[in-house]
Amino acid sequence: NIPLDDIINRAIKRTFDIIFSSLVIIFILSWLYPVLAILVKISSPGPVLFKQVRSGINNNNFWCWKFRSMAVNKDADKLQASKGDARITKIGAFMRKTSLDELPQFFNVFTGQMSIVGPRPHMVKHTEEYSQKIDKYMFRHFVKPGITGLAQVKGYRGETKDPKMMENRIRMDMLYVESWSFFLDIRIIARTVFNIFKKEEYAY
Numbered sequence: 001n002i003p004l005d006d007i008i009n010r011a012i013k014r015t016f017d018i019i020f021s022s023l024v025i026i027f028i029l030s031w032l033y034p035v036l037a038i039l040v041k042i043s044s045p046g047p048v049l050f051k052q053v054r055s056g057i058n059n060n061n062f063w064c065w066k067f068r069s070m071a072v073n074k075d076a077d078k079l080q081a082s083k084g085d086a087r088i089t090k091i092g093a094f095m096r097k098t099s100l101d102e103l104p105q106f107f108n109v110f111t112g113q114m115s116i117v118g119p120r121p122h123m124v125k126h127t128e129e130y131s132q133k134i135d136k137y138m139f140r141h142f143v144k145p146g147i148t149g150l151a152q153v154k155g156y157r158g159e160t161k162d163p164k165m166m167e168n169r170i171r172m173d174m175l176y177v178e179s180w181s182f183f184l185d186i187r188i189i190a191r192t193v194f195n196i197f198k199k200e201e202y203a204y
Contacts, residue, residue: 002142002143002177002178002180003179003180003181004142004143004177004180009180009182012182013115013182013185014112016116016182017109017110017112018110020116021106021116024103024106025106025107025110029103029104029106032100032103033103036048036067036095036100036103037067040067040069040089040091040092042091043090043092044071044089045071046068046071046072047068048067048068049065049066049068049104050065050066050068050069050070050076051063051064051065051066052064052077052123053077053123053124054122054123054124054145055121055122055123056113056114056121056141056144056145057142057143057144057145058141058142059127059138059141061124062108062114062121063113064105064108064113064114064121065105065107065108066101066104066105067095067101067103068101069088069089069092069093069096070085070087070088070089071087071089077125078125081158098196099192099196102147106147109147113144114144114146115143115144115145115147116146116185116189117146117147117148117149117150117176117184117189118143118144118145118146118149118176119140119143119146119151119173119176120145120148120151120152120157121145130166130170134163134166134170136170136174137170139170139173139174139177140170140173140174140177142177143176143177143180148188148192149172149173149176149188150172150176150184150188151168151169151172151173151176152192153191153192154172156169156172157169
């Protein structure tokens with residue numbers, strides 16, 4: 001049993017997701033979207049948005065949306081972004097550093113595919129790979145993936161070349177799933193905002 005098995009807890013979380021995502025879409029994305037869209041188009045040829053199939057709740061796949069931060073390339077669905085990655089554009093580097101590239105995921109939240117807080121959705125390739133290597137990896141799929149999560153605010157974000165990095169991330173995801181509360185979500189959101197304004201080692 002996990003806290004989000006309870007229908008009341010799920011209703012509280014979903015209600016908060018709808019209200020929070022609606023406010024972001026109306027008051028932030030309504031004017032910031034066109035600004036970032038122009039900058040992305042100027043930075044390199046290609047679409048404004050980048051979509052990728054990610055693993056969601058109950059391991060159901062969904063299209064996850066981001067502002068495109070890289071030049072169009074054939075390795076986007078196979079290779080994670082790395083430090084000094086030549087594929088990342090100048091505006092893309094800024095958006096990734098400030099997490100602005102994640103803003104379109106508020107539409108994923110509004111439509112119910114994601115939550116504001118939860119384990120970050122991984123590429124299908126990584127789900128297939130790490131589910132074979134890390135014990136209880138699939139436990140993270142008992143809840144919706146999030147725009148931010150406990151693992152991310154604890155510093156386990158970005159590239160995972162070191163298997164230990166992924167193991168620590170999954171450990172934090174499991175802790176979140178097992179100990180969810182509305183106030184934990186609020187604390188994670190507050191910590192996420194704080195982290196945006198400070199330099200994070202793995203934000204690239």
